[in-house]
Amino acid sequence: MTFESVIGLEVHAQLKTRTKIFCGCSTAFGAPPNQHTCPVCLGMPGVLPVLNRQVVEYTLRMALATHCEIAPFSRFARKNYFYPDLPKGYQISQYELPISRNGHVDITLDGTTRRIGINRIHMEEDAGKLNHDPDRPVSLVDFNRTGVPLIEIVSEPDLRSPEEAGAYLRKLRAILRYLDICDGNMEEGSFRCDANVSIRPQGSTELGTRTELKNLNSFRFVEKALHYEISRQKELTADGGQVIQETRLWDADRNRSTSMRGKEEAHDYRYFPDPDLLPLSIDEAWVSRVRSELPELPDEKRDRYREAFGLSDYDADMLTGSREVAEYFEACLGHFMAPKAAANWIMGELMGLLKAGGMTIDQSPVSPQHLAQLLKLLDEGVISGKIAKTVFEETARTGTPPATIIEAQGLVQVSDSAAIETVVAQVLDDFPDEVAAYRGGKTKLIGFFVGQVMKATQGKANPKLANQILRKQLDA
Numbered sequence: 161m162t163f164e165s166v167i168g169l170e171v172h173a174q175l176k177t178r179t180k181i182f183c184g185c186s187t188a189f190g191a192p193p194n195q196h197t198c199p200v201c202l203g204m205p206g207v208l209p210v211l212n213r214q215v216v217e218y219t220l221r222m223a224l225a226t227h228c229e230i231a232p233f234s235r236f237a238r239k240n241y242f243y244p245d246l247p248k249g250y251q252i253s254q255y256e257l258p259i260s261r262n263g264h265v266d267i268t269l270d271g272t273t274r275r276i277g278i279n280r281i282h283m284e285e286d287a288g289k290l291n292h293d294p295d296r297p298v299s300l301v302d303f304n305r306t307g308v309p310l311i312e313i314v315s316e317p318d319l320r321s322p323e324e325a326g327a328y329l330r331k332l333r334a335i336l337r338y339l340d341i342c343d344g345n346m347e348e349g350s351f352r353c354d355a356n357v358s359i360r361p362q363g364s365t366e367l368g369t370r371t372e373l374k375n376l377n378s379f380r381f382v383e384k385a386l387h388y389e390i391s392r393q394k395e396l397t398a399d400g401g402q403v404i405q406e407t408r409l410w411d412a413d414r415n416r417s418t419s420m421r422g423k424e425e426a427h428d429y430r431y432f433p434d435p436d437l438l439p440l441s442i443d444e445a446w447v448s449r450v451r452s453e454l455p456e457l458p459d460e461k462r463d464r465y466r467e468a469f470g471l472s473d474y475d476a477d478m479l480t481g482s483r484e485v486a487e488y489f490e491a492c493l494g495h496f497m498a499p500k501a502a503a504n505w506i507m508g509e510l511m512g513l514l515k516a517g518g519m520t521i522d523q524s525p526v527s528p529q530h531l532a533q534l535l536k537l538l539d540e541g542v543i544s545g546k547i548a549k550t551v552f553e554e555t556a557r558t559g560t561p562p563a564t565i566i567e568a569q570g571l572v573q574v575s576d577s578a579a580i581e582t583v584v585a586q587v588l589d590d591f592p593d594e595v596a597a598y599r600g601g602k603t604k605l606i607g608f609f610v611g612q613v614m615k616a617t618q619g620k621a622n623p624k625l626a627n628q629i630l631r632k633q634l635d636a
């Protein structure tokens with residue numbers, strides 16, 4: 161029997177507001193422990209939370225960008241549990257009446273596009289953080305993160321492979337970053353993911369018993385952990401065993417998941433509406449205003465690149481997958497309009513350079529303006545493609561504009577026929593055997609001759625012209 165895997169993801173994204181969701185404390189990351197706290201986020205008795213309007217605004221952006229329905233009336237609820245990083249003894253979240261439901265995002269994998277349903281997006285507050293002392297049997301609690309605003313994005317169980325889960329997460333993160341509401345940093349915990357995984361016989365529509373995977377704090381771990389869990393469930397089932405409903409923790413060091421708690425220990429959170437917070441009413445005017453202010457999102461941008469610039473699906477996808485890359489590309493076009501050349505250079509030379517240096521595109525040593533200048537000189541035939549690569553490397557190393565390097569080093573391409581004819585004559589003199597072979601039918605040797613001409617001119621000969629002149633003299 162063949163099985164298919166069924167995956168649903170719960171993503172927590174930290175919103176980039178200046179202050180927390182229910183008090184005025186700062187959300188800045190990296191402060192000394194317990195500096196960003198007040199009686200409200202410390203859960204003192206008698207204090208009252210006040211909802212941060214910006215949190216609602218940002219949540220609306222994400223909900224509308226993912227085609228969710230907005231509830232005109234939603235409510236905050238208390239999720240009750242005890243843990244030392246939760247001073248109130250409950251987390252304020254949304255439960256039976258979330259702010260938005262029934263959305264979707266489209267993911268593209270190997271040229272196939274699939275629509276992944278979003279069950280709901282709701283707002284909630286983050287808990288604090290426990291720091292376990294490695295030397296003493298003590299844990300210290302830091303409440304700076306308590307009350308930092310989160311949105312939880314719950315997918316439908318529509319994902320069928322770890323790779324689809326990865327594509328879905330990358331798409332969500334790209335949208336959040338295009339909307340400028342979350343920095344998407346998995347390592348710092350501002351974009352976190354839990355996964356529900358089950359398997360079922362191919363063709364079945366019923367859901368199998370699922371396990372929940374926690375602690376997936378990088379894109380690579382998500383896919384690895386899902387592969388591991390799917391194989392584990394398949395092997396268990398093949399051996400006549402049964403998957404039990406449980407929460408499992410991914411151990412990245414040992415490349416396996418271990419059981420954390422079973423169903424019998426599953427929490428009953430005793431949700432109830434928070435009496436300290438009024439229900440949230442959102443009128444049509446607010447929704448329309450946020451909708452009208454949405455920026456161009458990855459899918460729209462990809463379609464526009466394809467149609468307006470004639471880029472391939474792959475190129476358009478790669479350039480729009482990250483907001484910063486798209487911005488770099490557009491800045492480059494602002495200086496010189498050559499979309500295909502810019503796309504090729506950004507995805508080839510520039511990405512290679514950034515990867516080798518462990519840099520992001522924001523840290524690129526070659527500015528969009530300099531790349532545009534290089535592309536223009538290449539387009540005008542001032543330099544050859546080969547020289548362009550050398551100049552690009554030098555600009556990257558020194559920050560000098562390409563035009564300055566070309567002028568200072570005399571790298572201007574030789575497009576003077578008489579000069580190239582002289583070099584061609586010399587090359588044909590130097591390689592009589594190859595000339596004879598060429599004339600005897602081995603016409604593929606043209607590449608060899610062009611190479612020799614380029615070598616003799618230190619790469620400065622116009623290769624097209626060199627090719628023409630060589631053919632003329634060889635075929636004569």
Ligand SMILES: [Zn+2]
Binds near residue numbers: 197200202
């Ligand atoms: Zn506070």
